Amino acid sequence: MTGLSLSISDLEVQGQDGRRILTVPRLEVPAGTALAVRGPSGAGKSTLLYAMAGIIAPVGGRIVWGDSEITGLDDNGRAAFRRRSIGFIFQEHLLFEELSARGNATITALYAPRRQRRGIRDSAEGLLGRLGLGSSAARRSDTFSGGERQRIAVVRALAGSAPVILADEPTASLDRPNADALADDLIRVARDDGRTLVTVSHDPALHDRADHVIDVVDGGVQIPEVLND
């Protein structure tokens, strides 16, 4: 698997009141890179991540993943791009408690094309094993600890073989040992498979493990020269 490169230019995102909440003049992320985004709360980190995922439509600028410009797509087109190319990990796991770990991990199979469903299930099964959840995959997800639930969410994001992983504060709700373990797992699995990883986080453990770190301050992105060179 090969990750996708990311190219952002002249990006501008506005809030509901029309206020500018994020601008990114230029950001280039090579394919297969693990990028950490840090910054104070409310600075626009999650907004940047949602814009990268196409969940938020910017008012201006371009976001190009590989050779796909998602800013030119409508809502359904961006969702289709997410299905194909992006695995998303949320801060609060956001699992369906009534489903098993396996059910949550394979949830994208429910709306994937029929020919891809077997692949998603096989991939999820393998990832659950790699992350130590293979023997308990049939248990309801609300019976797992916080760290385990976040690992289920990681499997859900990775199971579709998406070339890009976007993670929003994936370790924020975990204690230190669990946060470290998850950071290791996330970076390892992304690198092993050659995926591009962008993670928004306050957690130094993730910053330390990432290839690059960028800062978002007051809706603006401060990018080290090396990343855009």
Added chain:
Amino acid sequence: MTDAIADLLARQPLWMENALILLFALLPILIIATLVLRGFAVWPLLSALLRRQAGVSMVFTALIAVSIGLGVGLIAQERGLRQGTARAADKFQLIVAAPGSEITAMLAAVYLQPSSIPLIEGPTYAQVANHPNAELVAPLAFGDSYENAPVVGSTPDFVEYLSEGLAEGRVFATETEAVAGARTPLSVGDSFAPQHGRGDASEGAHGDFEYQVVGRMPMTGSPWDRAYIVPAESVWSVHGLANGHGPDWDGSVGAPFDPRYFPGTPAALVKADTLGGAYVMQAQFNTDRTMALFPGTVLSRLHALMGDIRQVMSILAVVTQVLVTVGVLAGLMMLTRLLSRRLALLRALGAPQRFNFALTWSYAVTLIVVGAGLGLALGSFLTRFISGVITARTDILVAASLGWSELHLIGAFVSLTALLALIPAWLTMTRPVVRDLRG
């Protein structure tokens, strides 16, 4: 096109025609389901949703089930009542009575309802009895009861005709013998003393006079099942009237009666030799002194009125069901707000808008279909229960059960509400993903 479909249906066996109509009624939901669910596997999430909202789902389903159960139960009951009353009147081809209310005469003669109606006299009765088209003519003699069950005077021939052969024993041959209806408590060999009057108006026994039961009728599904049939002569005699026969009477009960000693009867029950003969007699005895009525015709007029009521009931049933469902769907709209974060999560993960649409619609339709199924079972139970109550209270055998028309109604209801369920499903597509995701 419509004529072609009607023609196609008319050429099928009845069960096939009904099955096709049901399929036609269900066609909209089948088409919608095919279009909405195409390409998705919603069941795992749908079952999770049902488990998560188990309480609300059960309440919604119960509301739909009760509205459907009551609706189809009442409609089936009305049909059962109509069929029961028609069956009870089946044996009564023509009634000749004194001029007055046809309905009162029919209620008295067929359904043994206590009423005060004028009598037809001996010469008039003789004209009816001696009519060339009359195969069987029997008088009725009311006025007595036993343990609140009517004791009705008539003739042995009438008992034979009504029962089509007794279930047990023989027909009465003397003035002190009686035949018991199928649902009376007395057995062959038992005796009973008739009371003058009936119910609250009962005025006590006629001295030491007693009847002995010599035969029992089979079930007829009419109020006659709860009656005791005795010789008309004995009813007249115990009331101090002439017994219908002259001084040289040999004691054999039944026709012929002597017009000079005939005390009068509220109704003469007539079976004509042919249907044409019945119409001839009906025409001839509709005079200023008598009225001749076909109970079936009077009933059909009543049923026509009930038919109008049935249509109103059907419409009300559907309206009630739709209103309940609209209420349920309104509840679902609120529920989808509670589920908005989960639906937003699916969108953020890349689920198509149509997947959330399919999930919400299938949730609503599951409640509707399960509610309809339970409503069918409830309606069936209610129908049997109410039929039993009506049969016990009126002695008219009402054997109501749900039929194809109720299934058609439910099919149409399910399709209509499945269509309405598209609205809350559509509303989920307009929700703001980011705001819902952040909760």
